[in-house]
Amino acid sequence: MREPATPAPRDILDLAGLRLVPRRYYGRWIAAALILLIMGYIVKAFAEGQIEWTIVGQFMTAPAILAGLVNTVIMTACAMALGITLGVVFAVMVMSPNPVLKTVATFYIWLFRGTPLLLQLLIWFNLALVFPKMGIPGVFEARTVDIMTPFFATLLGLGMNQGAYTAEVVRAGILSVDVGQTEAAKSIGMTRLTTLRRIVLPQAMRFIIPPVGNEFIAMVKITSVASVIQFSEILRNAQTIYYANARVIELLLVAAAWYLMVVTVLQIGQFFLERHYAKGSGHSRPKAQQPEA
């Protein structure tokens, strides 16, 4: 065959020898340029504003700030531990066939979701006005003011309020697991509680973790509300310092930086937790098949 003088029209499927030009994302470039511009402007404003950056640096590691940070982290962990425990217990109670348990749990959720957190904190802190003494008469008794320290009142206030919300999250998670799983568990002789612990809750975790992670992060910041009952968390300690030295913005930035750092660590933790509970859900990459005899 001879090459024809004029090139024949190319077959549309004959791609050999063609140059590949990747798709261009103009929108992304424009958006990125705009954002950089705005960011630059904000950074410039802060750099030129009335902010003593050396003071910000100085107070990042001030003992009172670090003590506040430790209190915030400990309170977040304890309040969430209490909240999640109560949440699981009350979710199971709400879904229980036992009418007594169901009523108690419904009442709890109604009560704690229905009143402001600030009000609950104030009530716990001032509990001594109602019950001057606590304990089992004759065995153990103590003055309520000694027990209801700012720490303990904050823990109860935040934890019990959290429990009411987490109960609903856990209930939604349990409902998202197919009833076939429960029936299969029963058919191999599991009791109701074993089924819940071994089969239903592990599969509900996938649906529970993202909202609880959300609430965990919210809790880091909500601890600051407890400053009204004299719990010395980071924001309260920052305020105490700026009442004395009048470096208001500097200390607020110090607190903001610490909050961001704590939240970043939590987000990383959530990522790994989610990956763990994605097992067998099809949202994790299936592991390579192990050929075994």
Place this chain on the structure above:
Amino acid sequence: MNNTLAIQNAAQSEVKPLVRVRRVSKYFGDFRALNEVSLDIPAGSVTCIVGPSGSGKSTLLRCLNQLEKINAGAIAIDGELLGFRLQGDALHELTDAEIARQRLNTGMVFQRFNLFGHLTALENIIEGPVTVLRQPRKQAIEIGEALLARVGLSAKRNSYPIELSGGQQQRVAIARALAMKPKLMLFDEPTSALDPELVGEVLTVMRELAGSGMTMIVVTHEMGFAREVGNEVIFMDHGEIIERGLPRAVLDNPTNARARDFVNAVIK
């Protein structure tokens, strides 16, 4: 029908029935799903239940496994009354834990497999032996691996259910039930959620199981299986057993008109 029943009765006087169902009724609200069903199942037999949709086949199996509570009548499995304890002249309702223990006598295979999604094939099988029977994990794994080999899935021991085909999932589900060493296996349409080419592998496992002497009650539309493996076929309609007997008798020459219509419809 009288004829086959006579043969049956003769056979049953030798083999003590493993399952005895007496005038069992089950209501969902006002709707009667089972109407005074009575049934004896000899140990080691394969009983196939056929019948139109909504006739109460699943309900009967679920009552045998106490996934549903019966409203009237009584069921005994291996000489043990289900759901109640006889004390003097009183019937005491069993607790959740006691019912769970009674369920150990029966294994159940579901239409939709219901494998535990967060566990691998092997973990699905050993979950019951380890958490319910408190077997040592090592021993449970050995038994589990043997069961996986028995259903031809040794290579899939570490696969999650989502990574298995329907036929493979159902075979793991059968192995999971067998790991509890049940006296009775209940199958509720084990192949009707499967693509046609996967039905055979599950029926093969069930055939082998029947050959090993396991007592089985199988709700199925697989007439070939019923004919070949079944010792008896039961035809249900509107919550009642309207015909029962040898597979050939029930499937080829049903005396009841409704049964005849159904069999003709399924086979054609």
